Amino acid sequence: MHTSPGPSSRLTICFAIIAIIGVAIGSAAAQYPEKAIEFVIPFGAGGGADIEGRLLAKEMSKLLKVPVVAVNKPGAGGAVTYT
Structure with a gap:
């Protein structure tokens, strides 16, 4: 036997x-x-x-059409860029 959803089920679905x-x-x-x-x-x-890196940032800026700023953060054996 098939039953249709009740009014509360329909209301929940609408919300x-x-x-x-x-x-x-x-x-x-x-x-x-x-x-x-x-x-x-x-x-x-x-x-x-x-x-x-600066060349890549320039090309990314052209491709994405948003400003891309290259920032140097030396130290920690490059681990700064992993996070």
């Missing part, structure tokens, strides 16, 4: 659909990224990794 639509609209309105992307270079300025 769930409205909540999902509300979340989707809210997330669609947010602009990403809100600030420049920080491209971390794990070595000091002036070396080969610095030059390559």
Whole structure:
């Protein structure tokens, strides 16, 4: 025997659909990224990794159409960039 969902089940389903639509609209309105992307270079300025990192940041900025800033953070054997 097949029974149809009761009024409380229908109401729950309607609220769930409205909540999902509300979340989707809210997330669609947010602009990403809100600030420049920080491209971390794990070595000091002036070396080969610095030059390559700055070239990559420049190309990423063109491709993504958002500002990408290259930042040197030397030390800890490059572990700073792992986090």
